[in-house]
Each structure stands twice: as structure tokens, then as C-alpha cells.
Amino acid sequence: MRETGLYKVFDPLKVLFVIDHASPAPHVEAASAHKMMRDFAAKFGIRLFDVGEGICHQIVAENGYSRPFSLILGADSHTTTLGAFSAFATGVGSTDIALAIALGKTWLRVPExxxxxxxxxxxxxxxxxxxxxxxxxxxxxxxxxxxxxxxxxxxxxxxxxxxxxxxxxxxxxxxxxxxxxxxxxxxxxxxxxxxxxxxxxxxxxxxxxxxxxxxxLDNLEPQVAEPPNVDRVRAVEELEGVEVDQVFIGSCTNGRYEDFLAAARILRGRKVKKGVRCIAVPASRSIYLRLLKEGLLHVLAESGFFIAHSTCGPCIGAHLGLLGPGETVISTSNRNFPGRMGDKNSRIYLASPATAAASAVEGKIADPRKYLGR
Amino acid sequence: MIDLEIRGRAWKLGDDISTDHIISGKYKFRAISNIQEMVPHVLEELIPDFYLKVRRGDIIVAGKNFGMGSSREHAPLLLKILGISAVVAESFARIFFRNSINIGLPVITASEVPRATEEGDVLSVDIEKGILINMSKGVKESIRPYPREFLEILECGGIVEYVRKHGDLPWRGTK
Missing domain, CATH: 3.40.1060.10 (Aconitase, Domain 2)
Known part of the structure; x- marks a missing residue:
């Protein structure tokens, strides 16, 4: 935008920057992009949430920016998350966001x-x-x-x-x-x-x-999406026994307090299956602190989970646990497209935190009702 | 400037092609500062060495829901960098659609022509008149004309170029 006469910010109080996608920087390219964001935010007085503070949608929610009738644009497809607060929130691309920051305007067609x-x-x-x-x-x-x-x-x-x-x-x-x-x-x-x-x-x-x-919903059973698309959904019973190499609990989809509470109920006093890498990433620092205070991070760590501060990393294959050829993950994230979390021949199953935690204990896709009761 | 009359050779893809298929996040987030480094990975899991095989002016023809998933603008941008002149599909995911218009890649929604098209067929599109033809198969289809604002954006080569030239978005009545 620098060369276009658009190197400006329409209203710094209506713009938030969150460094979450590859954070902390796993390589120099990301570090350079982060530095550019910090410099821009400082120059124009934009509030910036830095490494470890949280994933953007969670940050927007926790800081009260999403409320009924808000119109929220995010440079991330999962901006729809904020509709939980009766806000009209939608994802757009980076050019859209850059123009909205400069002009305070965008183009939207009224949807059906x-x-x-x-x-x-x-x-x-x-x-x-x-x-x-x-x-x-x-x-x-x-x-x-x-x-x-x-x-x-x-x-x-x-x-x-x-x-x-x-x-x-x-x-x-x-x-x-x-x-x-x-x-x-x-x-x-x-x-x-x-x-x-x-x-x-x-x-x-x-x-x-x-x-x-x-x-x-009264007879709904735990559901699992099998690769390669999110609509390939089956009841957990149909997929029980599929062996997993990794378990991921976190992301903007399922990295909140309730998610780790559900996981901890299953993991308390149990160990994850030997040989399975289990990764937990709370969606914000405030969630991390609450889990820490209530002893739930202790439960996860004791069971064998690797716990990281907030980042989008594993869900998008950016860092913190990519998958090797032929490996399988059960993940609480949102997409199971080929290669998203690592090698193109790795497989992603999507499920709830409870199903992921039960699978961590058994080393294969497992029904959480065995641990939580029916 | 983008030509509103396009002729090119077709690459045929199926339904539900995601932006992860077009450029995987593991490359996008690794080579943020240099888009050229991502070029060899475009569509690599569907068409090995696509970047070597594609020719300037080629058209991608696909089924339903093209460009689903992540909002990454690198997906349409890399197709444009590789010389793709248009994407014709039965339907598009909305963020991919708007990103394409914004960066100046024509995206055409159609039904008969994409279904009839095989890889290597020659297609022609007249965006202004709203006519799409598969010249190899002799199949012709009217397409919904773009709103005036889309044509203005494409004629400038993208929305940033449009705003640079006119100082505002093309939609009138905006404050």
C-alpha cells in the first residue's frame, strides 16, 4: 500500500493486529512479517496483540469487540466465529483488509x-x-x-x-x-x-x-470427520480403532476453556498412549492462565501432553508438530484437506476435544462415552 | 489492464478444490516474504509440476465450490502469476471469488461448458458480453454479466490499481 497513496489508517481504534498464524516466528520470513506488523502498528497507533496473547478471533471476543450488530472483517476465513456474539463477522483476503484499514470501507453483497x-x-x-x-x-x-x-x-x-x-x-x-x-x-x-x-x-x-x-440433538452421538473433506462425517463408533500418531487439541475452533475441561475430565489420572504425540494449545493467554490456575494444565501435562502458548501453528501446518508421510492425527481443528497439517500423505480426522482426549489415551480413535458415561 | 476477451487452453479439475490444494499453508507460512518461492508448489498434489506445464493464457475449468477453505489471497494471486487468464467453475467459494476480483483474475460461473470441457480443450470467454464457448466441443453458454464495478476493477488490473487511480472503491453511493 506504501506506493499507492493508501499508506494510512482510517481509524486506529477500529483496527486490531494479532500475531497468531506462525507465532512465535518459526523462521526468518515470519519474523520479518511480524516486525513489519509491529512497526506499522506503532506508527499508526494500532492495538497489537503479540506472540502468545491469542488467536485473533478469541482476542476479538475476549476484548469485547464482537457484540450484537458489529460488522467485523477479518483476514482469516474463520472470522465467522464471532457470529456467536450476534455480530456480522466474515472473512476476507489481505487486499480487502488493507483497503478497509486505509479507507474504512469494503464491498459486500447482501447474502440470502x-x-x-x-x-x-x-x-x-x-x-x-x-x-x-x-x-x-x-x-x-x-x-x-x-x-x-x-x-x-x-x-x-x-x-x-x-x-x-x-x-x-x-x-x-x-x-x-x-x-x-x-x-x-x-x-x-x-x-x-x-x-x-x-x-x-x-x-x-x-x-x-x-x-x-x-x-x-437429543440422540446425537460424538461425530468424527474423516479425510479428505469436512463433510465426510461419521459417528465415532464407525471409526473406532483407527490408529493415530498424533493428537491435537486447540485452534480457533476448539482451544477454549470448555474444550480443555472436557479433555481433562478424560485425561485426569490417565496417561496418553506411549508413542502418540499429544499437543495442546489454548486459544489465548487468558484461557491458558485459567487452565493453569484451575490445575487443568497440570492434568494435561501429567498425562503426557505437550502444552504450548497460543498459536495457529499445528492446524495450518506452520509449526509445532507437522505430520510425516503416512501419519494420522485426530485434531480438534477445522480442516482435514490433504497435506494441511504436514505431508500430503498424512491423514487428518476432525473431532471434539473429548473424542480427541479419549483417542490420546488409547492411541486410536475412541468413543469418549467410555470415559464420560452415556 | 486485463483483457476482457480471453482465449485459452483448459486445465480440468474436479469439485471442492481448496485453497490448500492451490497453495498449501505449509508453504504459504514458510515463504511469506517471497511469493516466487511458492510457485513450484501450486496445485502440486493434483497436477505434478503444474508450474512447468502451464502456459500463459491457460484457463482452469473446475466443478463446484472452487477455492474453498482458507482466505489466503496467495491462491488466486499465484494462479495469475503463472499466467492463468481465467477460472471457469460451476460455483466458487466466496472468499476465493472476491479475492480473485480484487487481484484481477476473472472468475466465471457457468454450468454447461465446465461439464462438457476436457483437459486441453480451447475455451473463449467474452466477459463484457457474457459469452463462454468451448471451441473444441462446440458448446456455447451465456454467462451472467459482471456488475459494472467488477468490470471496472478488472479493467484496471485489480482493486488496488483501481483505488490508486480513482481514490475510492468503485461502488457509488458509498460514503
């Missing part, structure tokens, strides 16, 4: 809306990850392309903010432009903690939808 109605109370061992994998199985990897997703139904009140973020996060795996939860009691309580009150986003009673999908 899709209603996803989820009913009945899910079983206690079910997390947002199982729910969204089940939904993607139904709609397919292009089933929501371009469209704005709205979550509705009687199940919503049973779904935590952490799980909602997981669900909105992965709507992009079906192509969605944005994914919104309504401003209900669960969200209001969360926002009240950071002093945000009184703004509520709800669907119009006469809203029209291009398509409606309905799901009953």
Missing part, C-alpha cells in the same frame, strides 16, 4: 439467509463440535456457500458460548459468509461480564429464508 433449527437438549458428552460436524455432514462442504446462517431452536439455550463459537467457526467449512446466534440469555450474561448491555439482535418474526434445515 438460511435457517438452521436445532431442537431438543443434547446429551452432556456432546459439544458444539459434534453438532456442527453433524450439520456439515447434512449440508455438505458447499451447502451454505455465500449465505448467512441463523441458528434457531429450542436447543440453543443449552449451548454454551464456547460451543457457539465452535459452531459459527466451522460454518465456513460449508461455505457460509457469516453465521449468527441470536442475542439470548446466554449471550447477554456473557456480554454483561464485559459491561456490554442492552443491545439485542433477533430474527424478524416474518423473516424469509432461502432454505431451512432442522436437526434433533
Amino acid at each position: 439467509s438460511v435457517k438452521i433449527a436445532i431442537e431438543e437438549e443434547p446429551k452432556p458428552f456432546i459439544s458444539g463440535k459434534d453438532i456442527i460436524l453433524r450439520i456439515i455432514k447434512e449440508v455438505g462442504v458447499d451447502g451454505l456457500t455465500y449465505r448467512a446462517v441463523e441458528f434457531h431452536g429450542s436447543a440453543i439455550k443449552h449451548i454454551s458460548m464456547d460451543s457457539r463459537m465452535t459452531m459459527c467457526n466451522m460454518c465456513v467449512e460449508a461455505g457460509a459468509k457469516t453465521a449468527l446466534f441470536p442475542s439470548d440469555e446466554v449471550l447477554s450474561m456473557n456480554l454483561a461480564q464485559i459491561g456490554v448491555e442492552g443491545i439485542k439482535l433477533e430474527a424478524d418474526p416474518d423473516a424469509e429464508y432461502e432454505e431451512i434445515f432442522s436437526f434433533d
